[in-house]
Amino acid sequence: RAPYTPMKVPLTAHERSARAERAMRFAAAGAPPASAAATKKRAPGQQPRRGKPAKKKRPSARAPAAHQSLVGTSGALEKEYLRVTRPLRPEEVRPEHVLRQALPFVLGKYKENRSYEYICEQLKSIRQDITVQNIQSDIAVQAYARHCTLAMKHRDRAELTQCLSGLEQLRVAQRLGPREECSLAAIRAIAAHCGGPISVAGCAARTASCR
Numbered sequence: 001r002a003p004y005t006p007m008k009v010p011l012t013a014h015e016r017s018a019r020a021e022r023a024m025r026f027a028a029a030g031a032p033p034a035s036a037a038a039t040k041k042r043a044p045g046q047q048p049r050r051g052k053p054a055k056k057k058r059p060s061a062r063a064p065a066a067h068q069s070l071v072g073t074s075g076a077l078e079k080e081y082l083r084v085t086r087p088l089r090p091e092e093v094r095p096e097h098v099l100r101q102a103l104p105f106v107l108g109k110y111k112e113n114r115s116y117e118y119i120c121e122q123l124k125s126i127r128q129d130i131t132v133q134n135i136q137s138d139i140a141v142q143a144y145a146r147h148c149t150l151a152m153k154h155r156d157r158a159e160l161t162q163c164l165s166g167l168e169q170l171r172v173a174q175r176l177g178p179r180e181e182c183s184l185a186a187i188r189a190i191a192a193h194c195g196g197p198i199s200v201a202g203c204a205a206r207t208a209s210c211r
Helices: 013-029 094-115 116-132 140-155 157-172 178-193 200-210
Strands: none
Touching: 094 116, 094 140, 116 140, 116 157, 140 157, 140 178, 157 178
């Protein structure tokens, strides 16, 4: 039996005209006509072409540097403690060389007025400036130690706890000398075992061996 062969039907003049119009439209749009749209055959085993992979963006050379501590520009020897939730501006913070002048200045005024409210406010302000600038020199040890002593004298357990925490951080950073470490241990022992008012006399007796 002979194989089946499909019969070709001749195109009419109308169909030939319609195909010619479609070819012209495709050519005007920049696309190949339907008769030329067939893709080229790939060789056996040839992979289809893919678009180029997107290049990875290299980090910019102007990337921001690592976080740096603030450097203050204020020259005030007295300054109130700033109770703010935003980052402090340089003009609101005193640099280290000004803090070295401010600490003895406010302690001298405290000897005159004997106001713990005043000296507590001023020492908290100094500690704030030390913290935001990440200062860990001897001025930081002096400020925390002096406030710690005054907090014990005036039974201010809240400030005493904060000052002890600050001194402990300085101890971990190896900023305390043998005398300061001995005093810190004695003060912490007094604060830990004292349920009532802090005993200044008891603390003095314990720290006497550190001198």
